[in-house]
Each structure stands twice: as structure tokens, then as C-alpha cells.
Amino acid sequence: MNGRPLPPSRDLRLVHVDARERQSVVSLRGASGPSFGGKELAICAGPCAVESYEQIVATAAAVAGAGANVLRGGAYKPRTSPYSFQGLGRDGLAMMREAADLYGLAVVTEVLDPRDAAIVAESADMLQIGARNMQNTALLRAVGETGKPVLLKRGLAATVDEWLLAAEYIALTGNEQIVLCERGIRSFDPSTRNLLDLSVVPLLARRTHLPAIVDPSHGTGIAALVAPMGLAAVAAGAAGIMVEVHPDPASAVSDGMQSLTFAEFESFMESMPAVAAAVGRSLPKRFAGATLNAPPPS
Ligand code: PEP
Numbered sequence: 270m271n272g273r274p275l276p277p278s279r280d281l282r283l284v285h286v287d288a289r290e291r292q293s294v295v296s297l298r299g300a301s302g303p304s305f306g307g308k309e310l311a312i313c314a315g316p317c318a319v320e321s322y323e324q325i326v327a328t329a330a331a332v333a334g335a336g337a338n339v340l341r342g343g344a345y346k347p348r349t350s351p352y353s354f355q356g357l358g359r360d361g362l363a364m365m366r367e368a369a370d371l372y373g374l375a376v377v378t379e380v381l382d383p384r385d386a387a388i389v390a391e392s393a394d395m396l397q398i399g400a401r402n403m404q405n406t407a408l409l410r411a412v413g414e415t416g417k418p419v420l421l422k423r424g425l426a427a428t429v430d431e432w433l434l435a436a437e438y439i440a441l442t443g444n445e446q447i448v449l450c451e452r453g454i455r456s457f458d459p460s461t462r463n464l465l466d467l468s469v470v471p472l473l474a475r476r477t478h479l480p481a482i483v484d485p486s487h488g489t490g491i492a493a494l495v496a497p498m499g500l501a502a503v504a505a506g507a508a509g510i511m512v513e514v515h516p517d518p519a520s521a522v523s524d525g526m527q528s529l530t531f532a533e534f535e536s537f538m539e540s541m542p543a544v545a546a547a548v549g550r551s552l553p554k555r556f557a558g559a560t561l562n563a564p565p566p567s
């Protein structure tokens with residue numbers, strides 16, 4: 270070690286900023302659906318885990334009403350303890366799809382096992398690779414091969430180069446619909462769950478043509494810090510945000526501490542347009558073809 274930073278990897282062939290003439294835009298559900306990297310932000314919101322039909326429908330109604338365009342939620346959960354709730358699996362996928370369709374939302378959900386990639390791709394619009402699996406190369410190939418857009422979260426202690434090389438694995442399958450998601454990295458300081466690295470947002474724009482979003486929920490682990498860091502992420506140039514929202518955070522089976530109530534999410538979204546406008550962006554409009562099939566609960 271001579272203390273100098275490693276030179277950027279020469280193996281970033283497909284995802285390198287110079288590999289494309291302009292920054293990529295990744296769209297879900299066709300060109301009129303939610304997009305990552307365009308003028309409109311992608312607002313992904315929903316519970317950490319799908320817990321019940323009632324929970325996911327109520328959350329879909331609330332986040333759609335507040336301005337989100339993508340419903341997030343885990344049906345397969347990567348829990349630290351094998352004794353913790355592992356997710357509702359296929360039932361959870363079906364519940365999330367139905368809830369999203371009721372309110373005109375796209376769906377992003379995590380895939381944990383290469384054997385589930387095709388099943389998840391049948392019902393979701395975007396497949397999430399969680400932080401713990403960022404370097405699971407078999408899983409990266411499997412999600413890439415589904416042809417569906419992929420949300421690639423940054424590993425718990427991954428360098429930017431390692432993260433971009435993971436994206437390169439997906440791109441090598443012929444699927445370049447990849448969005449990066451900064452969700453905080455391990456640090457020495459337990460004051461926050463992770464250390465949210467917002468400097469990667471403008472850094473990534475210089476290294477890759479892929480769009481990047483920020484998850485201030487896992488990035489901080491503290492509900493009160495989610496809105497300020499979400500606004501800061503947009504100010505730094507993020508193409509969108511991913512936020513955990515729950516009808517009753519205190520009773521959430523996972524990540525309640527960092528989950529926003531419906532009212533907190535709504536007031537966060539109310540403060541977003543001014544910050545977005547300062548960097549030439551706007552909140553998403555409801556996408557064409559999306560119909561609100563049911564009124565949000567009062
Ligand atoms: C999640 O999004 O629910 C999740 C488990 O996130 P991460 O992989 O970033 O920990």
C-alpha cells in the first residue's frame with residue numbers, strides 16, 4: 270500500500286460513461302411509465318416487507334396519492350437472523366402487483382435466489398439486487414437474463430469500482446437497463462445505521478452512464494433523517510429516491526425505525542418540488558394509461 274487510490278478499473282467497458290454518448294434513461298412499463306434518469310424523478314416508496322394484502326393496498330394508495338410512481342416492498346427478505354420474518358414469497362408478489370395496479374404504480378422488489386428470478390420478473394417491473402447480494406455473480410447474471418430493469422444496490426462495504434463491476438456483470442447479459450442505488454455503507458459510527466454517501470451521486474455521473482438513485486431509509490436507519498437526506502440526494506443530482514413507508518411503523522415486522530408514516534411521507538413529498546426544480550427536475554406525473562381504480566382510503 271502506498272496510500273494512493275487505485276486507478277479506475279479498465280474492465281468497465283459497457284457501463285463506463287464513455288461507452289455511451291449520453292446518460293442512460295431506464296423506463297419501467299414502456300416509454301410512458303416511470304423513468305430513472307430523465308427530467309422526472311422516480312419516487313419508489315413502500316414498506317420494507319409486504320406483510321398483508323391490507324397493508325400493501327393501504328400503502329400503495331397513500332404513496333400514489335402523495336406522488337410516488339413506483340411501489341417498493343420485499344416478498345423475499347434478506348434478514349440478518351434466519352429466525353426473523355423471511356417474507357411472504359409468491360403470495361407477497363401477487364399482493365404487491367395487485368396493489369400497484371389499483372393505483373397505477375410500477376413494482377420494484379428484491380430477488381434473493383437465481384431460481385426465483387423468472388418468477389419475480391413475471392409480476393414485477395424492476396428486480397432489486399440488495400446490498401448483501403451485490404457481488405453474487407450468479408444472481409446478477411440471472412436477473413440480467415430476465416431482460417427486466419434491475420435496481421442494483423451498493424454493497425455494505427463496496428467501493429464504487431466494485432459496484433460498477435457488478436453492474437458490468439448485468440450489462441454483459443445484454444441487459445443494460447440498470448439503475449444504481451446508494452443505500453449507505455458501513456462506518457465506525459453507530460449513530461446512524463449506515464453512512465449515506467451522497468458524494469457518489471455526482472461521482473457516478475462522471476464514471477458511468479447509468480442513472481443512480483438514493484435510499485435514505487437504509488442509508489440512515491432513522492425516520493427523522495429520511496426527508497432531509499432524500500432532499501439532499503435530489504439536490505446532489507439523484508435520479509430518484511427509494512423510501513420505506515408503513516401504515517404503522519411501530520408495528521412493522523422489519524425496519525420500523527426508519528419507516529415513514531403516510532403523513533410524514535406526504536409532507537416530505539410536498540417539500541420535494543422546490544428542491545427538484547432547483548436542479549431542473551420535477552416530481553413524476555401520473556403515467557399515461559395509469560388509472561386510479563380505487564379511491565385512497567380516508
Ligand atoms: C431493502 O430495500 O428492503 C433492503 C433490504 O435494502 P438493502 O439491501 O439496501 O439493505
Ligand code: MN
Nearest residue numbers: 317513523524
Ligand atoms: Mn428495509
